[in-house]
Amino acid sequence: MGFLESFNRGLSGDDGYAFAGRQVACSHCGGSAFNERSAQLNTMGLTFLDLDWANRSATVLVCKDCGHLEWFL
Numbered sequence: 001m002g003f004l005e006s007f008n009r010g011l012s013g014d015d016g017y018a019f020a021g022r023q024v025a026c027s028h029c030g031g032s033a034f035n036e037r038s039a040q041l042n043t044m045g046l047t048f049l050d051l052d053w054a055n056r057s058a059t060v061l062v063c064k065d066c067g068h069l070e071w072f073l
Helices: 005-014 044-048
Strands: 033-041 057-063 067-073
Touching: none
Parallel strands: none
Antiparallel strands: 033 057, 057 067
16 A cells, blocks of 8 residues: 555545455454554565665554554565
């Protein structure tokens, strides 16, 4: 999800997310409202070569109710 898509989602008040065709719910508390973040998945090889920028990144959803993190590639 890009910046503008996230911005528009925030303006509309829509906190729900769906991945792989299923609505996301917090696996800890069952909440459905999340804040979205991105996290880089560093590997030893690319870090050793000083190429961290080439690693993949993941979408991380932070539950607004309990703070639990849900990770998605």
